[in-house]
Amino acid sequence: MKTTSVFDIIGPRMVGPSSSHTAGAARIGLVANKLASGSIDKAHITLYGSFAQTGRGHGTDKAIAAGLLGVEPNNASLRYAMLLAEGAGASITISYSSDECEHPNTARIDFETKQGKKYSLLGQSIGGGNIKIVEVNGMEVEFSGNYPTLIVFYNDVPGVITKVTSLLSLEGINVAFMKVFRSARRMNACMIIETDAPIDDALLWQINECDPTIAEVCSI
Numbered sequence: 001m002k003t004t005s006v007f008d009i010i011g012p013r014m015v016g017p018s019s020s021h022t023a024g025a026a027r028i029g030l031v032a033n034k035l036a037s038g039s040i041d042k043a044h045i046t047l048y049g050s051f052a053q054t055g056r057g058h059g060t061d062k063a064i065a066a067g068l069l070g071v072e073p074n075n076a077s078l079r080y081a082m083l084l085a086e087g088a089g090a091s092i093t094i095s096y097s098s099d100e101c102e103h104p105n106t107a108r109i110d111f112e113t114k115q116g117k118k119y120s121l122l123g124q125s126i127g128g129g130n131i132k133i134v135e136v137n138g139m140e141v142e143f144s145g146n147y148p149t150l151i152v153f154y155n156d157v158p159g160v161i162t163k164v165t166s167l168l169s170l171e172g173i174n175v176a177f178m179k180v181f182r183s184a185r186r187m188n189a190c191m192i193i194e195t196d197a198p199i200d201d202a203l204l205w206q207i208n209e210c211d212p213t214i215a216e217v218c219s220i
Contacts, residue, residue: 021051021058021105024125026078028107029067031133031145032121034220036113040068042091043111049104051125052096061094064107068092073129102134139190140181147176147194149220155213156182156189163210164191173197 033040045064047055055061063073065081069088077084085092105125112118122135133143136151143149150168154160161180168175174196182189199207199219208217 021054021060022063023073023129024105024131025060025063025107026067026073027131027145028123028125029064031123031220032068032109032111033070035119035218036111038070039113039115040090041112041114043068043109045094046097046108048097048099048101048106051105051107065092139188141190141192142179143192143194145220148198150193150195150199151218152191152207153215154189156186157213160211160213161191164207167203167206167210171203
């Protein structure tokens with residue numbers, strides 16, 4: 001027998017009109033904001049499928065833009081995203097694509113930080129305000145954004161995973177979920193580690209320095 005939660009009844013705390021097209025969209029933007037450590041200089045948002053077809057009416061475009069700027073889904077200022085971007089000195093543009101995609105509620109965000117770092121993220125809004133991130137910087141990944149998440153880009157060589165997880169263990173940080181992705185054997189790889197506690201900057205630095213094959217470390 002399926003158990004019904006309060007979330008199933010009342011849904012996420014959000015500004016309407018749609019949990020998928022508004023709350024989920026804002027959460028995709030928030031993941032990008034966290035990758036950029038809140039320092040968005042410019043971004044281009046591409047909406048696909050239902051996002052592209054009904055995004056204007058549901059405020060999907062504004063929701064993702066607001067998330068990029070760190071605005072939570074339940075914040076009424078969501079609808080003023082472009083004014084907020086102007087005030088923050090961030091340039092955000094949006095396009096609506098007719099290209100086919102795996103999921104109808106899909107958005108790609110290509111963005112650059114004020115420090116000049118460039119990122120690309122592909123996310124899906126899968127219902128009820130929940131999301132799934134399926135690509136970061138061209139690497140196929142999968143995580144929900146429901147937990148503090150560590151992303152490590154590295155070369156696929158033995159020992160890197162052990163070094164990273166050992167550092168987490170030494171700091172008493174429990175791993176909730178972990179997945180490893182790679183483009184090919186001994187080529188570019190990415191580990192996604194969802195944890196029960198946030199990872200601070202000092203530990204991020206240790207992880208980044210623990211092996212020379214690690215190219216970049218991000219915390220969401």
